[in-house]
Amino acid sequence: MIRMLIALTLWAATTVSTLSADPILIGLNYPRTGHYKEEGLAQMRGALLAIDEINAQGGVLGRPIKLLSKDTASHPEKAVRNVEKLVEEGAVMLFGSVSSAVAIAASERARQLNTLYFATIGYSNDVTGKNGHRYVFRESTSATMTGRALGKYLSEKMPGKTYFYVTADYTWGHSSEQALRENTNTTDTNKHKGVLLPFPTAKQSDYNATLKQAQDSGADIVALVLYGHDLVRAMRTAETMGLTKKVQIIAPNLTQSVIEQAGPGLMAGVIGTEHWLWRAPELEKSEAGMAFVTNFNKTYELYPPSAAASAYTVVKQWADAVTRSNSFNSEAVIKALEGHEYTLLKDAAQWRAFDHQNVQTVYVVQANSRNNVMAHPSKQDYFTILERVEASQAAQSQEQWQQERAKAGKPNTL
Numbered sequence: 001m002i003r004m005l006i007a008l009t010l011w012a013a014t015t016v017s018t019l020s021a022d023p024i025l026i027g028l029n030y031p032r033t034g035h036y037k038e039e040g041l042a043q044m045r046g047a048l049l050a051i052d053e054i055n056a057q058g059g060v061l062g063r064p065i066k067l068l069s070k071d072t073a074s075h076p077e078k079a080v081r082n083v084e085k086l087v088e089e090g091a092v093m094l095f096g097s098v099s100s101a102v103a104i105a106a107s108e109r110a111r112q113l114n115t116l117y118f119a120t121i122g123y124s125n126d127v128t129g130k131n132g133h134r135y136v137f138r139e140s141t142s143a144t145m146t147g148r149a150l151g152k153y154l155s156e157k158m159p160g161k162t163y164f165y166v167t168a169d170y171t172w173g174h175s176s177e178q179a180l181r182e183n184t185n186t187t188d189t190n191k192h193k194g195v196l197l198p199f200p201t202a203k204q205s206d207y208n209a210t211l212k213q214a215q216d217s218g219a220d221i222v223a224l225v226l227y228g229h230d231l232v233r234a235m236r237t238a239e240t241m242g243l244t245k246k247v248q249i250i251a252p253n254l255t256q257s258v259i260e261q262a263g264p265g266l267m268a269g270v271i272g273t274e275h276w277l278w279r280a281p282e283l284e285k286s287e288a289g290m291a292f293v294t295n296f297n298k299t300y301e302l303y304p305p306s307a308a309a310s311a312y313t314v315v316k317q318w319a320d321a322v323t324r325s326n327s328f329n330s331e332a333v334i335k336a337l338e339g340h341e342y343t344l345l346k347d348a349a350q351w352r353a354f355d356h357q358n359v360q361t362v363y364v365v366q367a368n369s370r371n372n373v374m375a376h377p378s379k380q381d382y383f384t385i386l387e388r389v390e391a392s393q394a395a396q397s398q399e400q401w402q403q404e405r406a407k408a409g410k411p412n413t414l
Contacts, residue, residue: 023066027086029096032071036098046308050315076105100124107136124172130408143175149362149389151183164219165194256305265370289345
């Protein structure tokens with residue numbers, strides 16, 4: 001009994017000490033408004049859940065974590081200004097972004113300020129490829145990873161089909177289309193045509209014109225290399241034209257947030273990829289992942305999307321690296337992250353040392369019918385997992401990464 005009282009007294013003293021210590025500041029640079037605001041909100045929710053859990057366990061190195069945040073509105077120039085303000089306010093680590101252009105611009109400014117930046121989402125190869133540097137790590141998959149996973153499935157299940165590409169005209173769209181073409185044997189642009197959609201300034205007339213070209217092409221598969229709000233608008237246009245009933249539509253990055261924006265009826269049957277979904281922890285037998293789903297649902301009365309899982313993982317992994325390095329210094333934390341293998345919300349993953357890409361399992365998914373979604377008690381069972389592609393099959397090699405860097409005139413090490 002005396003031992004228990006002593007233990008409780010020590011725990012209480014430690015907790016009081018932690019709570020009274022100066023907080024350590026981290027900064028979320030995310031889209032609260034504009035393009036991708038739904039993914040931004042999910043990141044905020046995931047980050048807050050991770051911070052609450054860490055602080056409840058005594059914080060990190062005896063100090064509670066406090067979150068600062070600023071709205072990028074998905075504009076790179078605004079994201080850069082936010083980086084400067086967050087660092088000025090004392091943030092020792094920054095994370096966020098959905099747009100790859102934002103991730104690239106914000107992380108470059110963070111590098112100049114010697115501050116670690118996690119690209120929570122940002123699927124373009126360029127984030128950890130030609131624009132990669134020592135101070136940026138990416139939690140989400142790259143365009144190569146999604147292209148290989150989706151291409152593998154389509155090549156095996158739907159061989160010999162004709163494709164038409166509708167692609168967002170920016171870095172993520174370009175690299176995603178390239179990766180998908182390379183992995184579906186559709187690099188012949190005379191046979192497998194495509195058109196660029198203005199980004200981020202597309203008008204309804206642009207959607208009408210590009211989808212009309214897709215319809216007139218006679219393609220079997222229409223690849224909508226679009227994300228978030230743009231994908232939703234394109235799907236609504238395609239449905240109005242009757243295109244959704246005539247072709248198989250694919251989208252490289254098909255997220256829960258997109259389906260919630262569009263409605264499950266509109267998205268039914270679309271095939272794409274996800275790096276995490278709330279069904280994954282059960283599939284991978286991840287107790288921590290299942291606990292995250294339960295806690296997120298209890299806190300927000302929602303099932304978590306991948307954007308929330310990514311932000312949660314970033315905060316947890318940063319705190320773990322700080323603890324292992326016994327330092328908040330960016331250089332020390334970077335060294336602790338490089339090559340680090342861990343298991344958190346699904347199966348094993350790794351922060352790869354040579355490019356700072358998080359290599360992980362990729363899931364090929366198909367959007368469920370509205371009836372199937374509504375049949376589940378949560379009304380959020382949006383996906384069927386068609387195939388599970390391991391990181392070793394999806395991620396590019398170090399040699400391939402170095403070749404990309406050489407073409408861009410960049411050094412072959414970070």
